[in-house]
Amino acid sequence: MRSQTRLPAAVAALLGLSALHPSPAGAQDVERGREVYEQWCSQCHGSEGDGQGPAAEYMIPRPRDFTTGLYQIRSTATGELPTDEDILRIINEGMPGTTMPGWEEELSGADREALVAYIKTFSQFFETLGAPEPLEFPGAPGASEERIAEGRLFYDSIQCFECHGAEGRGDGEASSTLQDDLGNPIRSADLWKAWTFNGGSTVEDIYQRLRTGLDGTPMPNFSDLIDAGFMTDDQLWNLAHYVRSLSPEETPTPEEVIVVGQVAPGELPGQLADERWGQAESFYVPLVGQIIENPRWFDPSVDGVWVQALHDGSEVAFRLTWHDRSRSPDPGWLEWQGWVLDAMAPREGENLEPAPRPDGITVQFPPTIPEGMDMPYFLMGDGSNPVYQWQWSSVPGTAVKAAARGLDIYEPLGAEGLTSEAAWEAGRWQLLLRRALVPADPASELQFEIGVPIPIAFFAWDGDNSEEGARGSVSSWYFIQLEEETPPSTYMAPLVAFLFTGGLGVLVVRRAQRRDREVQAAAAGIVLPPEPRPQMARNFGFAVGALWLLFALAAAGNSVGGWAAGQTDVGFWWAVITGFLTIAASVALIGTARHRYQGPRKS
Amino acid sequence: MARYERVLRVLAPAVLLAVVGCGGGGGDAAGGGGGGDAAPAEMPFDVATAGNITGSVTFEGTPPPPEVLDMTSEADCAATYTGDPEVSWVDVGGGGLADVFVYVREGLEGMSFPVPGQAVVIDQQGCQYRPLVAGVQVGQSVAFRNSDGLLHNINASPTANRPFNVSQPVNMDTEREFAAPEVMIPIQCDVHGWMAGYIGVVTHPYHTVSGGSGAFDLSQLPPGEYVIEAWHARLGTLEQTVTVTTGQTAEVTFNFTDAMLSSAGTPTDGPHDHRTMARVGGVAE
Numbered sequence: 001m002r003s004q005t006r007l008p009a010a011v012a013a014l015l016g017l018s019a020l021h022p023s024p025a026g027a028q029d030v031e032r033g034r035e036v037y038e039q040w041c042s043q044c045h046g047s048e049g050d051g052q053g054p055a056a057e058y059m060i061p062r063p064r065d066f067t068t069g070l071y072q073i074r075s076t077a078t079g080e081l082p083t084d085e086d087i088l089r090i091i092n093e094g095m096p097g098t099t100m101p102g103w104e105e106e107l108s109g110a111d112r113e114a115l116v117a118y119i120k121t122f123s124q125f126f127e128t129l130g131a132p133e134p135l136e137f138p139g140a141p142g143a144s145e146e147r148i149a150e151g152r153l154f155y156d157s158i159q160c161f162e163c164h165g166a167e168g169r170g171d172g173e174a175s176s177t178l179q180d181d182l183g184n185p186i187r188s189a190d191l192w193k194a195w196t197f198n199g200g201s202t203v204e205d206i207y208q209r210l211r212t213g214l215d216g217t218p219m220p221n222f223s224d225l226i227d228a229g230f231m232t233d234d235q236l237w238n239l240a241h242y243v244r245s246l247s248p249e250e251t252p253t254p255e256e257v258i259v260v261g262q263v264a265p266g267e268l269p270g271q272l273a274d275e276r277w278g279q280a281e282s283f284y285v286p287l288v289g290q291i292i293e294n295p296r297w298f299d300p301s302v303d304g305v306w307v308q309a310l311h312d313g314s315e316v317a318f319r320l321t322w323h324d325r326s327r328s329p330d331p332g333w334l335e336w337q338g339w340v341l342d343a344m345a346p347r348e349g350e351n352l353e354p355a356p357r358p359d360g361i362t363v364q365f366p367p368t369i370p371e372g373m374d375m376p377y378f379l380m381g382d383g384s385n386p387v388y389q390w391q392w393s394s395v396p397g398t399a400v401k402a403a404a405r406g407l408d409i410y411e412p413l414g415a416e417g418l419t420s421e422a423a424w425e426a427g428r429w430q431l432l433l434r435r436a437l438v439p440a441d442p443a444s445e446l447q448f449e450i451g452v453p454i455p456i457a458f459f460a461w462d463g464d465n466s467e468e469g470a471r472g473s474v475s476s477w478y479f480i481q482l483e484e485e486t487p488p489s490t491y492m493a494p495l496v497a498f499l500f501t502g503g504l505g506v507l508v509v510r511r512a513q514r515r516d517r518e519v520q521a522a523a524a525g526i527v528l529p530p531e532p533r534p535q536m537a538r539n540f541g542f543a544v545g546a547l548w549l550l551f552a553l554a555a556a557g558n559s560v561g562g563w564a565a566g567q568t569d570v571g572f573w574w575a576v577i578t579g580f581l582t583i584a585a586s587v588a589l590i591g592t593a594r595h596r597y598q599g600p601r602k603s
Numbered sequence: 604m605a606r607y608e609r610v611l612r613v614l615a616p617a618v619l620l621a622v623v624g625c626g627g628g629g630g631d632a633a634g635g636g637g638g639g640d641a642a643p644a645e646m647p648f649d650v651a652t653a654g655n656i657t658g659s660v661t662f663e664g665t666p667p668p669p670e671v672l673d674m675t676s677e678a679d680c681a682a683t684y685t686g687d688p689e690v691s692w693v694d695v696g697g698g699g700l701a702d703v704f705v706y707v708r709e710g711l712e713g714m715s716f717p718v719p720g721q722a723v724v725i726d727q728q729g730c731q732y733r734p735l736v737a738g739v740q741v742g743q744s745v746a747f748r749n750s751d752g753l754l755h756n757i758n759a760s761p762t763a764n765r766p767f768n769v770s771q772p773v774n775m776d777t778e779r780e781f782a783a784p785e786v787m788i789p790i791q792c793d794v795h796g797w798m799a800g801y802i803g804v805v806t807h808p809y810h811t812v813s814g815g816s817g818a819f820d821l822s823q824l825p826p827g828e829y830v831i832e833a834w835h836a837r838l839g840t841l842e843q844t845v846t847v848t849t850g851q852t853a854e855v856t857f858n859f860t861d862a863m864l865s866s867a868g869t870p871t872d873g874p875h876d877h878r879t880m881a882r883v884g885g886v887a888e
Contacts, residue, residue: 070766158754159794173676213768221769228775230775
């Protein structure tokens with residue numbers, strides 16, 4: 001990539017194109033900016049800054065056309081130019097949720113500033129309009145339950161739901177009709193995923209976007225409401241707090257191992273709405289467009305799925321949750337499909353028409369648990385290494401089993417033994433899948449084993465985004481591990497050890513107290529009767545110390561085992577116990593050693 | 604209606620404050636072009652020498668039927684129509700062709716004119732812009748009015764001027780001005796995909812929009828030769844050269860025909876126009 005892009009840079013310099021973009025910024029800055037731009041930005045944003053680089057057609061949203069002077073992420077009012085700091089911030093941090101990368105690590109500070117100077121030369125507005133005035137943003141008031149609740153009221157009364165949906169998942173009534181300034185389809189943000197917000201995920205970022213809007217997109221600004229006195233600044237902060245409260249505080253990072261928790265036999269939830277799901281840990285698995293095999297798909301709609309899983313020793317149940325703006329097939333989205341296909345499909349040589357297509361999700365396993373890392377190809381296996389799948393589709397709405405030998409090459413295995421239940425509500429699908437650990441047909445279906453990592457992968461399709469077959473979202477291989485049965489002795493052993501150790505401890509303390517009394521008595525000139533069997537008591541102290549040390553070692557073993565099995569809580573608590581036992585053992589051993597028995601005291 | 608009440612309940616204290624306190628919205632210039640000369644207070648020529656242009660816009664052939672708008676998502680708006688909500692982009696109901704922006708394109712270079720103090724009002728009523736097409740002078744206010752009491756946003760996508768996107772969740776006015784001439788600036792409501800409108804911005808007062816009969820007047824022009832352009836959202840543009848002499852009234856007729864109906868796009872071929880066409884067309888089926 002590097003050497004390819006050097007060439008145009010050199011040609012441009014030769015042709016003296018710098019004369020085309022005179023600018024008050026230091027000419028050297030601009031010159032350096034051009035070099036860096038040609039090398040790193042022109043593939044997407046185009047050498048002319050018109051957003052039409054060779055890679056541009058493979059992304060939605062398309063790269064920004066700098067000749068319009070239109071910027072989404074600003075600290076200035078709608079319609080104003082961005083400040084230099086605004087542009088620099090985007091260059092540094094990129095735009096989450098889009099293909100625009102951050103460059104803070106890759107480019108020097110001077111180069112990034114030179115880029116700001118150069119990008120500005122593409123639009124005459126930076127010359128004709130003066131330096132923009134940033135809006136005054138008061139500091140954020142802290143979040144509170146009341147603020148969030150009031151923010152929710154405003155979310156409804158200002159009718160954010162028209163675009164963002166009743167629960168904020170981007171599924172509003174208008175969401176199938178939205179286009180950006182270039183006429184490309186644009187999704188209203190899913191407010192449950194602050195990590196995809198173009199302008200950053202903090203409550204300050206959100207507040208600023210509400211004040212400025214995202215020019216060039218349907219997202220309007222709300223400053224005029226404050227100016228006209230319809231709303232106070234504080235109330236807008238409440239709204240920002242409400243929006244922020246919908247997403248987790250931290251961006252979810254995928255865990256490699258999805259723990260399948262164990263419940264007592266017969267306690268496995270059989271329904272989506274079962275309260276017991278509330279206790280099951282939720283693991284986020286990000287999905288990306290399938291861009292390896294043709295036809296590739298660069299505009300995936302489903303970008304992640306939350307996985308919860310439980311087993312009861314004989315069956316395993318999964319609850320999958322993912323956001324999808326419509327319950328496909330929905331005729332209201334046919335026009336949207338046309339826009340998406342116009343923008344993306346021809347790139348892959350596909351000439352497709354909008355059509356009613358269902359939503360779908362597929363959970364994939366190897367047919368048998370592999371030895372080591374020897375797994376089938378994650379994109380649905382291949383001719384020699386098939387995969388085992390559970391395929392669910394919104395039409396007819398149930399799940400079936402299948403073997404796949406390559407993307408979209410399936411051999412049906414019926415539905416026997418696989419139960420499913422699905423529901424779509426307010427921009428969210430939930431799907432329950434349940435099967436016995438031992439399959440109906442062990443020759444073609446995976447047998448789940450307890451305590452062993454089992455590879456798992458996910459595929460998702462949003463029919464109303466014209467997704468089907470290879471056009472969809474995929475994950476790489478992850479692992480599930482069914483929690484091992486914890487025998488009752490695991491709980492009993494520490495208890496017995498605890499009581500036993502405690503009893504011994506009391507004896508040791510008793511002896512120490514006696515020594516203290518002897519010393520005090522000696523000082524007062526009183527002679528206490530000699531300690532019975534002194535040597536034995538001493539040996540007893542050593543024995544208790546040694547025993548504790550042994551317990552500590554055993555606990556350390558349990559702790560290591562827990563960590564290794566991915567049961568971090570077990571590992572942690574055994575580590576704590578190890579610590580206590582080690583301290584107790586040291587005190588007993590050292591204490592006994594220091595208190596040498598000196599025979600009966602004399603007055 | 605229920606929704607409006609809810610808005611009021613939440614917003615009521617703030618509204619009260621507004622009425623007592625600050626009053627109307629701001630009037631930020633949305634324009635490019637930079638400061639430039641302040642507009643003069645007087646006409647830059649001797650008005651006693653002025654002449655006039657009158658004319659009419661006609662349409663020959665079969666007009667496309669009005670486009671039916673699917674307003675099921677906004678019952679309050681739909682309720683303002685008797686029968687199906689619809690919009691006529693080629694409106695010949697009054698005998699001539701309405702909604703044609705007619706203005707002096709050439710002949711006034713170098714002259715600067717006083718800016719009217721009064722704002723041009725574009726009302727959002729029944730989930731449509733009224734009027735669909737409006738003209739305004741550089742620096743003159745456009746008041747976007749929400750009479751529907753439900754959420755509209757006004758997303759303007761000019762190229763010579765700065766874009767803006769403002770929201771109006773309640774009945775309110777928002778004023779904006781444009782700093783550079785531009786024919787035409789598309790405006791769009793993203794909440795109601797069918798809502799599209801156009802604003803023509805010129806440097807002088809000699810612009811108008813044809814009424815139902817197709818008739819228009821451009822009066823009190825300095826004597827001289829002018830290129831007059833007539834712009835229609837679906838039919839494109841026509842132009843004529845007209846000579847204005849003192850005290851006389853020149854007559855002009857613009858004849859649009861159904862052959863000029865393009866299904867592909869509109870004269871300004873901006874993305875929004877394409878978008879509007881596609882969307883309104885789709886809804887009409």
